[in-house]
Amino acid sequence: MxxxxxxxxxxxxxxxxxxxxxxxxxxxxxxxxxxxxxxxxxxxxxxxxxxxxxxxxxxxxxxxxxxxxxxxxxxxxxxxxxxxxxxxxxxxxxxxxxxxxxxxxxxxxxxxxxxxxxxxxxxxxxxxxxxxxxxxxxxxxxxxxxxxxxxxxxxxNSSLVLSRPGMAGTIGTVGQLASAYPKLTQELAAKIVQHAYNYLSGFLDNAGNVSIKRFDTWWDKFKARLANDGSFLDEVTSN
Incomplete structure (x- = not known):
């Protein structure tokens, strides 16, 4: 069966x-x-x-x-x-x-x-x-x-609480994370932008524009995938 x-x-x-x-x-x-x-x-x-x-x-x-x-x-x-x-x-x-x-x-x-x-x-x-x-x-x-x-x-399990050697307290906001790990945060931002670019570039019209609905679709899919397994960002590369 x-x-x-x-x-x-x-x-x-x-x-x-x-x-x-x-x-x-x-x-x-x-x-x-x-x-x-x-x-x-x-x-x-x-x-x-x-x-x-x-x-x-x-x-x-x-x-x-x-x-x-x-x-x-x-x-x-x-x-x-x-x-x-x-x-x-x-x-x-x-x-x-x-x-x-x-x-x-x-x-x-x-x-x-x-x-x-x-x-x-x-x-x-x-x-x-x-x-x-x-x-x-x-x-x-x-x-x-x-x-x-x-x-x-x-x-x-979704709350972000990190500690860094030599730092008092914990990291609980995006700003604190960026201050504590500026290089890693910059790399993360670049990966997210590149992931969006890779997806949206497939929907360009003749004028080089993309419907905002396409962006909304990308964002919904991105959030769902990030919640399941964020390690996929390690594989994001430029086309």
Whole structure:
């Protein structure tokens, strides 16, 4: 009924969970290359007729012993979704956070949540996708509650509080940040301007002008991407 593709790896089909009457499915990414993929695409198979009054909630976990974490859903109006994977850098991967955005879940497998003395690392090729088919009202209620939790977590982590050796107090405003790190702030501003230029230059009219609506679209997309992962700015270059 479902299938998943980890980037650079073959398609893998779902299997029904025994005694679930076809309502629960799993996909174990056991044959993938653990260090080679950054995105997973999950979709309903083309020949499957999915009832309008049901959705398939999507969950992930790293090993059979862990608890599933909710990351989105599939349905007739959204037969596929893409999930971004962040591989761990060292140590045991802790329960990951996620960010919501138009069907894009994020499996954040960083190991910075808590220190641990347990040796070894997770094999990311053991990533398990759990899929539960449930009534739409019941499933969408879970999704809405999940979105509220994610937004709350994002809001709680959005305040900027930095300290710099040799400086008293903390950095809590843009002006203080620019004063403390003028060169880095200048580089950041240049990256943002270049990112806007790269995007807007594709919409120039014959007079060399761009509609303000194009700028608004760029700004909305930029803010959303910055909230998900600001490291993309490191890759911004001039055309």
């Amino acid at each position: 479902f299938a998943a593709i980890a980037s650079g790896n073959p398609l893998q089909l779902s299997t029904e969970v025994p005694n679930s009457n076809g309502l629960q499915h799993t996909i174990v990414l056991s044959s993938t290359k653990p260090k080679s993929y950054s995105h997973i695409t999950l979709f309903i198979l083309p020949n499957v007729t999915f009832p309008d009054n049901f959705i398939a909630t999507v969950y992930f976990k790293l090993t059979p012993t862990e608890d599933f974490q909710l990351f989105g859903y599939l349905g007739n109006e959204k037969p596929s979704a893409i999930f971004k994977v962040k591989l761990p850098t060292s140590g045991i991967s802790q329960p990951w956070g996620s960010s919501y955005g138009d069907g894009l879940g994020e499996i954040d497998m960083d190991d910075s949540v808590a220190d641990t003395n347990i040796p070894g690392t997770h094999n990311i090729s053991e990533l398990i996708i759990g899929i539960s088919i449930e009534p739409r009202d019941q499933g969408m209620l879970k999704i809405q509650e999940w979105k509220v939790q994610q937004q709350s977590a994002k809001t709680n």
